[in-house]
Amino acid sequence: MADKQIKEQVKKENVVNNLLTILQVNTSDLHAGGAERVSWQLFEAYRSLGLKSWLAVGKKNSNDPHVLLIPNDAKRNSWARFWRTTGEKITPFIAKTRGAWQLQTLLYGIGEPQRWLNIQRGYEEFNFPGSKHLLDICPDDPHVIHLHNLHGNYFDLRILPELSRQVPLIITLHDTWLLSGHCAYSFDCERWQIGCGLCPNLKSYPAIRRDGTAFNWKRKRDIFHQSRLFIVTPSQWLMNQVEQSILVPAIKNAKVIPNGVDLSVFHPEKKWAMRRELGIQPDVKVLLFVAKSLRSSFKDFQMIYEAIKLVNQIFHQEKLLFIALGEDAPMEQTDQENLRYIPYQKDAFDVARYYQAADIYLHAAYADTFPTTILEALACGTPVIATAVGGIPEQIKSLIALSQYNLRSYPLNDATGILVPPRDVAAMAVAIEMLLTNESIRQQLAENASQDAQTRFSIDKQAAMYLEWYQEVIKIYHFDSTLELSR
Numbered sequence: 001m002a003d004k005q006i007k008e009q010v011k012k013e014n015v016v017n018n019l020l021t022i023l024q025v026n027t028s029d030l031h032a033g034g035a036e037r038v039s040w041q042l043f044e045a046y047r048s049l050g051l052k053s054w055l056a057v058g059k060k061n062s063n064d065p066h067v068l069l070i071p072n073d074a075k076r077n078s079w080a081r082f083w084r085t086t087g088e089k090i091t092p093f094i095a096k097t098r099g100a101w102q103l104q105t106l107l108y109g110i111g112e113p114q115r116w117l118n119i120q121r122g123y124e125e126f127n128f129p130g131s132k133h134l135l136d137i138c139p140d141d142p143h144v145i146h147l148h149n150l151h152g153n154y155f156d157l158r159i160l161p162e163l164s165r166q167v168p169l170i171i172t173l174h175d176t177w178l179l180s181g182h183c184a185y186s187f188d189c190e191r192w193q194i195g196c197g198l199c200p201n202l203k204s205y206p207a208i209r210r211d212g213t214a215f216n217w218k219r220k221r222d223i224f225h226q227s228r229l230f231i232v233t234p235s236q237w238l239m240n241q242v243e244q245s246i247l248v249p250a251i252k253n254a255k256v257i258p259n260g261v262d263l264s265v266f267h268p269e270k271k272w273a274m275r276r277e278l279g280i281q282p283d284v285k286v287l288l289f290v291a292k293s294l295r296s297s298f299k300d301f302q303m304i305y306e307a308i309k310l311v312n313q314i315f316h317q318e319k320l321l322f323i324a325l326g327e328d329a330p331m332e333q334t335d336q337e338n339l340r341y342i343p344y345q346k347d348a349f350d351v352a353r354y355y356q357a358a359d360i361y362l363h364a365a366y367a368d369t370f371p372t373t374i375l376e377a378l379a380c381g382t383p384v385i386a387t388a389v390g391g392i393p394e395q396i397k398s399l400i401a402l403s404q405y406n407l408r409s410y411p412l413n414d415a416t417g418i419l420v421p422p423r424d425v426a427a428m429a430v431a432i433e434m435l436l437t438n439e440s441i442r443q444q445l446a447e448n449a450s451q452d453a454q455t456r457f458s459i460d461k462q463a464a465m466y467l468e469w470y471q472e473v474i475k476i477y478h479f480d481s482t483l484e485l486s487r
Contacts, residue, residue, distance in 0.1 A: 257465045260458045261458070299365050355379075361417075383445035388421060389422050
């Protein structure tokens with residue numbers, strides 16, 4: 001009901017929005033990570049409201065005519081295009097032929113030797129000429145351009161100064177890559193505040209071959225100094241990082257807008273019915289973890305695995321089932337029948353069934369901004385036990401306080417899960433045992449979770465907040481432009 005009211009309010013009160021043209025930009029459209037899902041959901045939400053909604057991507061996976069492929073390869077010179085086309089012919093052999101990847105890299109390097117040299121030096125790659133043609137490929141002149149992930153080998157960050165003087169430019173940060181010399185998450189490293197260099201982890205995604213982090217950091221700083229940007233983060237934690245970073249001189253205005261999920265897909269269902277569909281016994285206790293890659297360096301799957309082993313000492317295996325959703329094959333062989341590995345599911349409805357069948361959702365991470373999987377679990381009425389890192393404490397109303405992180409507890413009639421310290425296997429095991437052995441507490445958290453998601457984390461609310469802010473951004477942008485012309 002709340003979502004329907006929000007939609008009607010947007011349609012009635014924001015009459016100006018009916019003329020609004022929005023161009024979003026992201027790495028890809030479908031079947032990708034959390035950032036891509038966010039932009040896709042907004043793209044569809046805007047279109048459902050009758051707005052002119054476009055999405056420009058570095059890699060196009062859908063057939064949607066309103067998804068535009070950024071023409072990076074088409075805009076390279078003929079020499080580069082020839083060697084790139086030649087290199088692409090090797091792609092089918094990379095997985096099965098030794099040395100094929102190295103040969104392809106060599107061919108690409110022949111076509112663009114300076115680009116190849118920069119990669120060897122550890123310089124971040126900005127040579128994507130199609131980025132300059134964003135305004136040309138969009139059939140409608142956009143009132144705002146809304147950028148998302150700008151890493152992923154498709155976008156030239158150097159166009160930001162010029163582009164930000166042609167149209168209001170909004171960037172939603174989904175990680176901290178824009179703030180650093182190469183990494184999406186800095187973990188415990190704070191060198192991004194002083195210029196990077198002497199990088200402790202060159203392999204952290206997106207990896208670089210040599211320590212070019214000081215150069216990369218300075219280049220980003222110089223680009224931002226010439227740009228006019230409007231910044232959004234999904235969590236206050238990430239906004240606090242932004243406010244200490246090289247982005248500050250570029251910021252005209254900033255706002256925290258939490259991500260949302262599609263409540264028509266992610267919502268509570270009868271647990272027994274979902275278990276019957278998935279072939280799960282009705283009397284077992286089901287624990288769930290979801291990630292596109294269980295091996296991600298940002299996730300701590302081992303912590304969950306070890307906590308499950310501790311809990312197994314209390315519960316008989318036939319009464320406890322742990323499902324790890326997100327791998328095409330098991331991470332490791334195990335003779336424990338109560339661990340089930342499920343391949344990554346592209347269909348959101350298939351993913352929702354696992355949340356709806358689970359008793360508890362587990363999430364352990366070393367770093368995370370505002371994980372969509374937690375929002376999906378809450379929306380399905382599944383209590384969450386998660387590590388208190390990044391923006392996760394802003395998603396979960398914890399039943400237990402963590403004084404060392406200045407996180408308070410919520411009363412039983414408000415709490416939606418339990419936060420535990422990162423890397424603390426014992427604390428997670430205790431939290432799991434607590435919820436599994438207290439049916440009434442677990443049920444209350446489940447009810448609270450779905451209600452809280454409806455109130456705070458719907459895609460319709462997220463879209464409405466963005467549309468309201470677009471209007472504010474447009475006013476600020478044109479007011480500043482008028483002032484500049486009058487000087």
